[in-house]
Amino acid sequence: MLLTYAIGDVHGRRDLLSALLAAIRSDAGSRRLRIIFLGDLIDRGPESRQCLDLVIRTLAEFPGSRLILGNHEEFLLRSIEKTGDREAAARRWLPNGGVATLRSYGFDETDPVDQIAVRLSRDFPSHISALRAADWMVETKTHVFVHAGIDPDTPLSQQNPETTRWIRERFLGHPGPFAKIVVHGHTITASALPELYPGRIAIDTGAVHSGHLTCAVFDGDAPVRFIATDDHSEIVQTVAVRPLDCR
Secondary structure, three states, X not given: OOOEEEEOOOOOOHHHHHHHHHHHHHHHOOOOOEEEEXXXXXOOOOOHHXXXXXXXXXXXXXXXXXXXXXXXXXXXXXXXXXXXXXXXXXXXXXXXXXXHXXXXXXXXXXXXXXXXXXXXXXXXXXXXXXXXXXXXXXXXXXXXXXXXXXXXXXXXXXXXXXXHHHOOHHHHOXXXXXXXXXXXXOOOOOOOOOEEEOOEEEOXXXXXXXXXXXXXXXXXXXXXXEEEEEOOOOEEXXXXXXXXXXX
């Protein structure tokens, strides 16, 4: 596998993402690398728009890098689509962190939904294009990268993209191995650190609350390792974890 850094849920913490990307560049040195963003770049934190700007630049800087659509990006897209009930989609999105995203774009939650949709599409076309072009799964010989998880009863080739953005209990509680090791975010780890389970690696470390934004580092046959921000001491640390039993 190409030197790969998979980054968990950012949720509007552009400050942490900037620090983590700087640490990734330092860690990789002159080696060729790619970055996989596992989704939920937006909502809850204060700088969703700025996070998307940074991610788009990063995808261009490191060819082969990928963006996976998270359920929070799905909220946004459903709220601006021409078809469907924008009002209903917005009623789900805004209480789940969407208000912070609107404010980062200079909107107010009291603005009409149709007006927001038109202005987002008109004024930030690169953001909307990047989200619409995002992947829902990235697969290698040994690993599969998704936002939330996979259906444990369905082959990888038959997974439903929406399931991979939203699933929780049936995936998290699977005692298993899976066909490949699943690298995912979506559900904040209890420790606010990356956690290893049989068949999966969880790297949503609750950045918006904990200050820990984590990436998992995959370097050939070497064991996975982690780099995480720590905004209490304003440094980036390499994190070691031990394998855990399945929940």
